[in-house]
Amino acid sequence: MFGRKSTLVSAPRRRGPRDGFSETVIRVVDAIGPAVIGVRRTSRARDLYDGAGSGVIISPDGYALTNNHVVRGAGRIEAILHDGSVALAEVVGADPDTDLALLRLNGRGHASAELGDSDDLKVGELAIAIGNPLGLQATVTAGVISALRRTLRGESGRLIEDVIQTDAALNPGNSGGALVDAHGAVVGINTAIIGGAQGLCFAVPSNTARLVVPELMRDGRVARGWLGIAGQTQGLSRALVRRLNLSAESGVLVVAVAGGGPGEAAGLVEGDVVLKLDGVPTASVDAIHKVLTRERIGRTVELAVLRNGAVTKLKLAVTARPEPKAA
Numbered sequence: 001m002f003g004r005k006s007t008l009v010s011a012p013r014r015r016g017p018r019d020g021f022s023e024t025v026i027r028v029v030d031a032i033g034p035a036v037i038g039v040r041r042t043s044r045a046r047d048l049y050d051g052a053g054s055g056v057i058i059s060p061d062g063y064a065l066t067n068n069h070v071v072r073g074a075g076r077i078e079a080i081l082h083d084g085s086v087a088l089a090e091v092v093g094a095d096p097d098t099d100l101a102l103l104r105l106n107g108r109g110h111a112s113a114e115l116g117d118s119d120d121l122k123v124g125e126l127a128i129a130i131g132n133p134l135g136l137q138a139t140v141t142a143g144v145i146s147a148l149r150r151t152l153r154g155e156s157g158r159l160i161e162d163v164i165q166t167d168a169a170l171n172p173g174n175s176g177g178a179l180v181d182a183h184g185a186v187v188g189i190n191t192a193i194i195g196g197a198q199g200l201c202f203a204v205p206s207n208t209a210r211l212v213v214p215e216l217m218r219d220g221r222v223a224r225g226w227l228g229i230a231g232q233t234q235g236l237s238r239a240l241v242r243r244l245n246l247s248a249e250s251g252v253l254v255v256a257v258a259g260g261g262p263g264e265a266a267g268l269v270e271g272d273v274v275l276k277l278d279g280v281p282t283a284s285v286d287a288i289h290k291v292l293t294r295e296r297i298g299r300t301v302e303l304a305v306l307r308n309g310a311v312t313k314l315k316l317a318v319t320a321r322p323e324p325k326a327a
Helices: 020-035 207-221 240-246 264-265 285-291
Strands: 034-040 047-057 063-066 077-080 086-093 100-105 126-131 139-153 157-164 177-179 185-193 201-205 229-237 250-257 273-277 301-306 310-317
Touching: 020 034, 020 047, 020 126, 020 139, 020 177, 020 264, 034 240, 047 126, 047 185, 077 100, 077 250, 086 207, 086 264, 100 207, 126 157, 126 185, 157 185, 157 207, 157 285, 229 285, 250 264, 250 285, 273 285
Parallel strands: none
Antiparallel strands: 034 047, 034 077, 047 063, 063 100, 077 086, 086 100, 126 139, 126 177, 139 157, 157 201, 177 185, 185 201, 229 250, 250 273, 273 301, 301 310
16 A cells, blocks of 8 residues: 555464474483482582582382482482472482492382383484483483493492493583483483593493392492402513413502401412402403402402412402491
8 A cells, every 4th residue: 555565474384293203202201301300419518509410210219310429428418300399318328339329319209210221222222311411400412322331430440331322412410310212211320421522421321220229228338349458450471471371461469458358368468469369360450340249258269379470379258348438
């Protein structure tokens, strides 16, 4: 009428069906998201918040897994539930060797997630991480299983075995959250990222958690064998290996012997090199740790020791590793 062209606003385009990938992630998040919690802590010295992480509830009565480094040395611990409510939590037990801790939340009837079988994972399959990075509740990232059976050095110095590597993005605060497969089963507890790298993230496998949780419920800790020595990996000359027909080119050099410990009782002395424990070659300190499982506590094992250029056999009664002194 006034020389203007009439314009029509088109109706928004109707969305088609979502793709299969999106539908899978949505289904998993709807199922598992309510079981993932935020974990915040206060210092022991002052009742001020000094750290935060994530966790995942694994039973309706409030048992939840998180990382040991998230709750170590905490004063008060709170769990932020999916609906934003806050529940007090206590540490039932912790295992620094696997960087896992078990919490018990107040209340019952909690949404919970199922631990899957991490041994069934295949490289390349979908991996979904749910957690609370930087305090951002219920954050979801997706990627793939990048590699399996990695090893990661734990806080205690021992190697965590069978670690899952994923490129699902993790950030500070994701620690203790869930790594979930396409079927909605928790296959890992997110634990570490490589600083300065992209897409290099790691999770403790669910099958490790399955082994640890019952002991944490029962004893508050995981019992492992102890030799009562301090040692370091020591290379051996090829000539010595050939002369003594040894099965490895290294062993564990004894640098200190704990007074009153099983090593002293067995006759180990500084300068000995442990070559075998219970018939298993011990080419490194990690190899000894791997052999000293709960099953060997209370058993007498044979040590093959290099001493003064010859192999000596000793009998050692394995005891449980003493509990660390509280900080």
